[in-house]
Amino acid sequence: MVFKCPFTMDCAGSVTSSCLVAEPLRSTGGREMLRVHFTAEDLTRIRIRAHPHPLWEVLLSLHLLQTRRGAAIFGPWRRDVRAALHPSGDILTTLAPPKGYSPDFLTPFVDSPELDDGLEVVLSTSSATLRADMTRLAEQTKLPSWAWRIAGGDAEMMRRLADRIRQYHAQALLPYAHVFKSHIREDWARRAEMAMTHGLEHVLSTLHPSIRWRAPVLEVDYPVDQDLSLDGRGLVLVPSFFCWQTSMTFADPALRPVLVYPVDPVIGWASHASATPDARSLEALLGRTRATVLRVIAEKPYLNTKQLARATGTTPSGASQHAAVLRDAGLVNTQRRNNSVVHSLSKRGAMLLDKPALQDRAGYPDIRLSNPSAG
Known part of the structure; x- marks a missing residue:
């Protein structure tokens, strides 16, 4: 079982969580990590997204909004958003608590950079998946009655959820979108150059200080010991502006494998964004x-x-x-x-x-990385 979870960082930088695994295995090195196991085929099926994943940014920003983590970097954004936020936060913060499990169906795999395309997938989630995800969420927190309507696949409640996500996105993310899109494009450009000049191993080794490539395993500092076998499915690397310190993946290992990794913003980005x-x-x-x-x-x-x-x-x-x-x-x-x-x-x-009359809709293609041994 693989975790997708926002873990609260205390002031000393240690991780606290309400993990759903009672007795996680320990790594022999004395620290927990996520180990992503590659086959030769997986090494030819790695992609790095060129655009933000809107629903991951919604989820991860909700996590940050409910804590004081990264105060120097996210404090000004958090202050402004809390002042402007629509009461829709009640539904969203219930589904996206600041620690522990958040339902996988909130961040479906979708190639499009458009929020509405992702929400269409959310709205088409099977009743079995909704029930399983919400039941798992209920194991760590008591859910209100409306949440069980989501678990039952209630169409009206699902539409209400989608509308709340749109409202939150418009208020909390859209005013700053040009900044975090720019950061992710810069990350994309840097990875593209690395892939061309140094190959796959260098790209995987430099994703983030918490991530290490030790062929054929990608090791990720993680709150619990976990293993994810790709088994020829490949891996989609998702750079995220609001992912803070801890990379994430889906809780359900049967879903398409993704690894969301931090693209660390700089102090003052929110002030610059709103200036x-x-x-x-x-x-x-x-x-x-x-x-x-x-x-x-x-x-x-x-x-x-x-x-x-x-x-x-x-x-x-x-x-x-x-x-x-x-x-x-x-x-x-x-x-x-x-x-x-x-x-x-x-x-x-x-x-x-202070922006173009028409936004760049297509932007940049995803990077597709090939096996370093092939080059």
């Missing part, structure tokens, strides 16, 4: 909801009004009204496509947000 313009200044100028609508339009051009409402946690009539005000102010463009009205950032809106 152009200051998030609170933008909200003071436009109002909190309208500022969120503008950011969503900038990040996801050509959403129709119904999609915009879902992404911002507003009603369709409310989204239409906010978009109309922004259009009248010259900050967004609205046009008709087929039977829908869609919205995009205008040049004036782009100047206000």
